Amino acid sequence: MDIKIRKFEDRDAARVAVIMFGSFRAVFGDLLGTEPKPESYWKEISHSERGGIIVTSFVAETDNNVIGYLRVSINPGNxxxxxxxxxxxxxxxxxxxxxxxxxxxxxxxxxNNIRKVYTCTSHINTNAQAFYKKLGFIEEGRLKDHFHKGLDEIQLGKFYD
Ligand SMILES: CC(C)(COP(=O)(O)OP(=O)(O)OC[C@H]1O[C@@H](n2cnc3c(N)ncnc32)[C@H](O)[C@@H]1OP(=O)(O)O)[C@@H](O)C(=O)NCCC(=O)NCCS
Incomplete structure (x- = not known):
């Protein structure tokens, strides 16, 4: 399969809304809501530059069809x-x-000379934990009942220096 990765563009927002809803629903069922977030949400959060923090997003395409989305940020200050x-x-x-x-x-x-990256995922999302560990993240902590009651967040980090 030929996978093309490129920067997110606003024209991707509708498709990204569908993918993100479907991917999280596959893990959490109705727990995180029953409706996709609107296109406007994905346009707004996918790129920004405020207070020195830069947010950018990527999409993955096969045969001109967007099938994946990733949003990342950097804080060059730290x-x-x-x-x-x-x-x-x-x-x-x-x-x-x-x-x-x-x-x-x-x-x-x-x-951008980033020395460490951080992410977190729910304790029940064992697929994502396996994915992140395969990519070199190590577990750094656990936040109780964090984004939702009954769901802890597993904190993960990866160092580049
Ligand atoms: C987590 C997620 C992004 C992984 O994407 P993916 O395209 O399925 O993963 P990949 O095929 O690129 O896998 C990369 C590596 O991670 C590992 N991995 C991926 N999914 C895995 C799983 N379910 N169990 C164990 N290992 C897994 C694979 O072993 C693979 O290693 P390999 O390259 O040696 O084969 C995807 O499953 C997803 O969208 N999940 C729902 C949303 C979510 O949970 N997001 C993350 C939390 S914020």
Whole structure:
């Protein structure tokens, strides 16, 4: 499968809304809501530059069809990058899409001399934990009942220096 990674453009927002809803629903069912976030949300949060923090996003395409999305950020002030969110169309899980998106993010982080990247994922999301660990993240902590009651967040970090 030929995977192309490119920067998110506003024209991707409708498709990204569908993918992200589907990918999280595959893990959490109705727990995180029953409606996709609107297109406007994805346009607004996918790129910004405020207070020195730069947010950018990537999409993965096969045959001109967007099947994955990744949003990352950097804070050049402290050398910390964040993997904000990643999602792949459930029909394309385990085909290297997430890994290809992450490789693009690593190029971006390294170009910006980022020394560490951080992310977190729910304790029940064992697939994502396995994915992140495969990509070199190590567990750093656990936040109780963090974004939702009954869901702890597993904190993960990866160092580049
Ligand atoms: C987590 C997610 C992004 C992984 O994307 P993916 O395209 O399915 O993953 P890849 O095929 O690129 O896998 C990369 C590596 O991670 C590992 N991995 C991926 N999914 C895994 C799983 N379910 N169990 C164990 N390992 C897994 C694979 O072993 C693979 O290693 P390999 O390259 O040696 O084969 C995807 O499953 C997803 O969108 N999940 C729902 C949303 C989510 O949970 N996002 C993350 C939390 S914010």
């Amino acid at each position: 050398g910390l990058g964040v993997l904000e969110v990643i999602g792949v169309d459930p029909e394309s899980f385990s085909r290297g899409i997430g890994k290809a998106l992450f490789a693009a993010a690593e190029v971006f982080w390294k170009k």
